Every structure is written in C-alpha cells, then in structure tokens.
Amino acid sequence: MIAHRKAHFPQRYDRRQFLLKAGGGIGGLALAGMMQQEACAVWPGATDPLAPRQPHFAPRAKRVIWLFMHGGPSHMDLFDPKT
Numbered sequence: 001m002i003a004h005r006k007a008h009f010p011q012r013y014d015r016r017q018f019l020l021k022a023g024g025g026i027g028g029l030a031l032a033g034m035m036q037q038e039a040c041a042v043w044p045g046a047t048d049p050l051a052p053r054q055p056h057f058a059p060r061a062k063r064v065i066w067l068f069m070h071g072g073p074s075h076m077d078l079f080d081p082k083t
Helices: 002-006 015-040
Strands: none
Touching: none
C-alpha cells in the first residue's frame, strides 16, 4: 500500500531539467510580449479601416422616422415562396 502512494508523487527535477521545461514557457511569454508591443505601435499615416467615410453622394433626407411595431407577424409567416 505504501508503494502505491509513492507512485502519485511527481519525480524531482534537477536544475537542468527545470530550466529546460521552464525556458520554453518563459521564452513564449517574452515572444508574446514583444509581438503585442509591435502590434500596438501606431504607424504614422495609418488610417482606421473602420472609421466612418464620406458618402459618395450628398444625402437628400434630412430626417428619418423609424417605426418599430412590436407584436407584428413573424418573418416566417410573411415569407411567400414563389413555387
């Protein structure tokens, strides 16, 4: 029974094995940090692709009345397949 309990404990690592196993993780964290800094750098002259653009034509509408009528028929009920 005692031999069975010993099997659950992990093996001891010496300094060389610890540095080999931890070095990859620390190097990955350093690489992620460097890539994050590079990605956040602002390039001069770079434009935001999601920024609002000027319209192609001058808008004619001055005001809009938006009507939301809750409780109408479902879009599935209004669909008319032309078969």
